[in-house]
Amino acid sequence: MRKYEVIIGLEVHVELKTRAKLFCGCSTEFGAEPNTHTCPVCLGMPGVLPVLNRQAVVYAIKAALALECTVHSYSKFDRKQYFYPDLPKAYQISQYDQPLAEHGHVPIFNDGAVVKTVGVRRIHLEEDAGKLNHLGQRLGDAKGSLVDLNRAGVPLIEIVSEPDMSSADEARLYLTELRNILSYLDISDLRMEEGSMRCDANVSLRPSGYTGSVEDLPRVEIKNVNSIRNVQRGIEFEIARQAEFLANGERIVKETRGFDDQSGRTYSQRSKEEANDYRYFPEPDLPPLVLSDVFVREVKDTLPPSTQALRQELRTAGVQPKDVEVILADHSALAFWRQATTLFGDARMVTNWMLSDLSRLLNTHGHSFATTPVSPEALVGLLNLIHRGTLSGRMAKEVLDNMYETQRSAEEIVKDLGMSQITDADAIKKVVEETVASHRPVVEDYLSGKEKALGFLVGQVMKKTKGQAKPDVVNKILKDVIREYAEKI
């Protein structure tokens, strides 16, 4: 029996892909030369003032509504103060005690079934900090550090979950669904490896018999993990580590830990006891953010269908629950699927070809549904040939490989290589008659009741037609010919 209960809450930072930064007109584009996307405002020059980017507010409201939060008509900005070279003003403009939105929900799914609903405590808007490039391993022993302020002032939303998850797997599912939901809003690149989506995980274990509040349990925060998989690994490690502490009767220290993806281990960064006092106070340079119902409703009207609605759409089309989740998780896969299914009625067949053979090719070549060389139209071209009986499944796979390589249409390839399945009944009948004539003993066996003999005959026909005959057609004709033969006798 387990002696503890796992309690996990996640804080997710999402960079909004507005054209301009949160408080100035600088570009938010990723990957530019260091310090080229800067101006007096985001450099924190003396005398500058922030002006709120309306687009960022709209994006944040979209996220809040999609996560079923209550968007507050009145929220305000606060300064979170600390010294660090990547923070030009020595304070971050954030929202402290009156965030933009609160009380949301994210349902989490496993193989298409809702596992539980995770609460979203709050969503607030804030600005990102710059980036330090240390000439060395860590700031402590670095020879020097270079500051790049391109990212300083890029808009972020922080999404704080309730501590509602109780396993690393649930954390993974929460992040997956969160990313699904946000991806359809088109408000962020959501690239964890580039830092446009970042996750801090709070993990604590509640020993059985503990009666205090969850907030009072010693909480370990795993900072800035760069993939969903690593969040899961970090949490798994942390649960095991803390469980061992509990088992040995040791005290768990409230602290911040990093995650090393080589070893899969978390390591201590700093204990919360020595943490900053951020001295939050209301940002005097910005008026409160007042949102009218009308404005919020206008934003709501621009929301795309929810992931729930999309799930429904896919299921109604006959896609298996497991496949639904795979397609949902990839924005461009869904776009591909939709385009293909409007051109080709059999949604299951589309799904199968997308998720098996095409996905295999995409993975092998490091492509995705966003960059696939085989368009939905091209895949449908192939499916049509299968449907008409021109190609067998096995042949179609070969054709798809060829399409992927050459980016030619299925029709062209089939024509060039003379690869068409023989469907002409007369041509097949001729081969069948020859086969029957030259294998009379086998035909006799079949007539005397040995069903297996028919298989042998089919095999012979297929061999002669180099596999291009459609097996069910061969079967039918063979039976007809044998019947004729039997009547003649």
Place this chain on the structure above:
Amino acid sequence: MAIHELGVKDLAERVRARELSASETVSAVFTRIKNVESTIQAFLHLDPDYARMRAQVIDQLPADELKNLPLAGVPIAVKDNMTTVSMPTTAGSKILSGFMSPYNATVVNRLEAAGAIIVGKTNLDEFAMGSSTEHSAYHTTCNPWDIRRVPGGSSGGSAAAVAAQMVPAALGSDTGGSIRQPASYCGVTGFKPTFGRISRYGLIAFASSLDQIGPLTRSVEDARLLYEVIAGHDPLDATSLPGELDVSRGPLPHWRDIRIGVPKEYDGEGIDPRVQERYHEVLAFLRDQGAQLVDLSLPHTRYAISAYYIIAPAEASSNLARFDGVRYGFRHPAADLLSMYETTRTEGFGSEVTRRILLGTHALSSGYYDAYYLKAQKVRTLIRQDFERAFDQVDVILTPTTPEVAFKFGEKSQDPLQMYLSDVFTVTANLAGIPGISTPAGLISDVPVGVQWLGPVLQEGRLLQIAQAFEQLWPSVPWPSVGGDL
């Protein structure tokens, strides 16, 4: 009248009429500066070359463009906490020694677009924290009426430059009285408009929710001219107010139509009896003119200084955190990051600034926030409500600008609390966000004294008219003769 004695209105009119060139004006002004600046030391930077170049540009403008420039050829000094690309901007601090801003403050752009010529940057208490300009990291500035005395502060350089007739007008900034108090000490007009009326973009922040830029001039009319150029909504300042300016002009009001509020909290303990006497003379005079005097109470005034010295340092501690030696300004080399921060800030800031940073940091600390900052904000609301109630009954409130006349150097610099108390009549306008103007009310023992007119939010036009009506009636005194003055 010599060119340097002309005010803003007269100069601009003559330059527009091409009776006087901007170049002649600039050269007269720099001659005057040459004669008296060594005595007064009002400036931290002067840039005659830039001023001459700007003057030439104005002189070469076609007549139809020139006639649209409200401040054509008017030389103006700017307090050195407003950014200029043409000259360094130091805020009177060592930590910004030699700092060149990459952009102009909005007010500087607006002045230049109106034809004004920025001649230099004036001295101030470091980061505008002080009431005497003694806290400048560079030098002190003398009061032109008596060089043993301070010009007031923190806009002491601006007030002294205008009083010594080096420039007809200067910009100052007012967080707790920093325009009005030096205006009173130097015998000039100092105007702080409604919070949000003038863009703060490019004003190096001291206390963001209290800071306001305004003009110091030798007449109310001139203050109005500058105000109308620099005021108005600025998309770069989210706290700047939208909407049209109150530019009510027309004939000046009759005193019999004006109800003047006389708050008892501004007329008692701690006030120099001579200042009090002059204040009463002014009140009696206005009553004789037909004005209706209304005794009233602004009961929360007694908490104003305490609230102010929580809010202002709290915001300052945050605003000044960016001066960390990483990106610009002074940096003290050190072995590691933390020591660099510590030594840079210890060496870079003067004692008064350090004191306020410590006060503010403490006030915002976890566990103290509610008791200090939050409570001070509540007091602030009460003070604002005091004024709102008062303005239901009166058109304007009249008070002494300061409890006393300009003090001597060193008299208060060892006692910060005494220094803080010289803001006692001015801080309430900043806390309430209302406009206030100090106008001269003659001399006391050969040094000037002012009175302060406070008006309702956004009614600058009316307030200026009342102040101007007073200015026209109250006897003026000749300008002081200074050092090399002939």
